[in-house]
Amino acid sequence: MLGLLATTTSAAVALSLPEVAQADDFVTLPSGIKVLTIREGEGATPQPGDTVSVHWAGFTKGYQGKRARECGGKRIDNTSVRDEPYEFKLGSGQAIKAFEIAVSNMKAGGIVRVEVPGELPDLAYPLDRNQRFTGELISPDLKIYKYRYGPQPYELGGQRALDFVLDNATLRPFNRTLLFDIKLLAVRKARS
Numbered sequence: 001m002l003g004l005l006a007t008t009t010s011a012a013v014a015l016s017l018p019e020v021a022q023a024d025d026f027v028t029l030p031s032g033i034k035v036l037t038i039r040e041g042e043g044a045t046p047q048p049g050d051t052v053s054v055h056w057a058g059f060t061k062g063y064q065g066k067r068a069r070e071c072g073g074k075r076i077d078n079t080s081v082r083d084e085p086y087e088f089k090l091g092s093g094q095a096i097k098a099f100e101i102a103v104s105n106m107k108a109g110g111i112v113r114v115e116v117p118g119e120l121p122d123l124a125y126p127l128d129r130n131q132r133f134t135g136e137l138i139s140p141d142l143k144i145y146k147y148r149y150g151p152q153p154y155e156l157g158g159q160r161a162l163d164f165v166l167d168n169a170t171l172r173p174f175n176r177t178l179l180f181d182i183k184l185l186a187v188r189k190a191r192s
């Protein structure tokens with residue numbers, strides 16, 4: 001627990017996708033990602049080299065299916081469900097850029113909703129499968145590979161939906177936009 005600057009109880013994340021999501025409320029950052037602040041944090045703002053701990057829930061906007069559309073997308077993952085936060089080191093290239101950018105602008109305790117437009121794939125998981133995967137299989141049966149950049153979806157069905165959208169292996173047009181809810185739980189300072 002060395003250097004733990006701020007924590008909040010993870011159980012406090014209570015969001016459902018249709019509840020907010022007025023497009024006008026989002027602020028577009030210079031990178032092109034859109035961010036909606038759901039709750040301002042009151043803790044530390046992480047700096048490059050710090051290790052951050054987040055809860056996140058991800059959705060693919062354009063995944064087909066009536067139910068998916070009604071829910072605002074198909075779920076990729078939701079770490080709050082199993083209370084297993086995702087940790088990464090800021091500025092290290094461990095996480096996709098959308099996570100780096102969003103978290104860099106947050107304070108511990110804050111919650112944001114991030115929209116990564118499908119037209120900006122460089123900010124999310126690479127479209128090129130050689131770039132996206134490490135080559136390590138996490139489900140030999142389903143041929144699901146580990147991602148090179150986090151967060152790695154825990155739910156196999158969620159990753160399949162995400163891969164399906166990224167791989168675009170259909171002729172039907174769809175929206176590749178990804179939505180993430182991110183709660184910054186804690187910031188652990190880099191050792192100086």
Ligand SMILES: *[C@@H]1O[C@H](CO)[C@@H](O)[C@H](O)[C@H]1NC(C)=O
Pocket residue numbers: 013014015016017057078079080081181
């Ligand atoms: C994620 O799971 C938590 C705990 O079950 C729930 O309260 C929350 O609404 C979920 N988030 C989203 C965006 O669905």
Ligand SMILES: *[C@@H]1O[C@H](CO)[C@@H](O)[C@H](O)[C@H]1NC(C)=O
Pocket residue numbers: 167168169170171172173174
């Ligand atoms: C992706 O989907 C669009 C719309 O259906 C299509 O025009 C395009 O050719 C697809 N690209 C690939 C690489 O499959």
Ligand SMILES: *[C@@H]1O[C@H](CO)[C@@H](O)[C@H](O)[C@H]1NC(C)=O
Pocket residue numbers: 023061175176177
């Ligand atoms: C994709 O969905 C997002 C979120 O609803 C929307 O803002 C965006 O305009 C859509 N993009 C396309 C190309 O339809």
